[in-house]
Amino acid sequence: MPELPEVETVRRGLSELIIGHTIVTAQSDNPKSFPNSPQQVKSFLIGAKVIDIRRRAKLLMIDLSTNYTLVIHLKMTGQLVYRGETAFGAGHPNDSLIGELPDRSTRVTLEFKDGSKLFFNDQRKFGWMRLMPIDEVADLPFMQKVGPEPLEADFTLAQFTTRFTRRGRMSIKAALLDQTVIAGVGNIYADESLWGAKIHPKRLVNTIMSAEFEALYIELRLVMNLAIDKGGSTDKNYVNAEGKRGSYMDFARVFRREGLECSRCGTTIIKFKVAGRGTHICPNCQRL
């Protein structure tokens, strides 16, 4: 499930692959995945050149020479995979997680002038891409209320702690997952950072000590930066812009490790539900 590190990995990969390319055709099989009208597509997407690719929280924005942008949310199973005409042809040896494209989960296909293509795949159809004027992005309700970027250099411990104060009666895990508190945290990095900070996910925010907030602030940034270094986490579906897996799961300390030993104390890791999400902890390191 793409969270901040996965979306950032896709952003970096796509930046290398499609900036400067001109879109010549666009096809979609599903209006929910790509709701724009044919007229909008013809006027603002076809013939447009890719100028820049940005990320905010878990959203990607592919900025175009028409002053429009493709805003994209991958949700749980979305993939953005680029294929050159020859580099990843059928049967070509590579370590891609997926095969020939398009396949049955392909929702949108963009073709560039040189014949290469960008595929938006999404098994569960929760994800979407939407063409809109660049200067209207800031007006989206989500953009109005989303919290700060946790990896920005100027994001301080004081800001981090303050963001939680209005969520005092919520569990710390629910607050971490709340995009209006901090941007980009999902289930994987919530569990991983709480283990690192030795905080039980059900602890109410107003019981968290300042030293624990400091540990969580440090761990969250550590874990997300490591995940970006490793190209993100591939649990089931996630792949980067070349269709390849991320390797953070090889370094995960609790996520999807129920039944295995905690690397810090040897206690068996357990799984249960918090805030409606599958949650993994070391019951010895993380206590209520």
Added chain:
DNA sequence: CACTTGACCTGTCCGC
């Protein structure tokens, strides 16, 4: 207003 639950989807896995 603060917070929780259900809906959106489809593929996979488990138990009978």
Added chain:
DNA sequence: TGCGGACAGGTCAAGT
């Protein structure tokens, strides 16, 4: 082997 149901989780709308 087939089948029903639980489960996976990001976000928004609806409900408490």
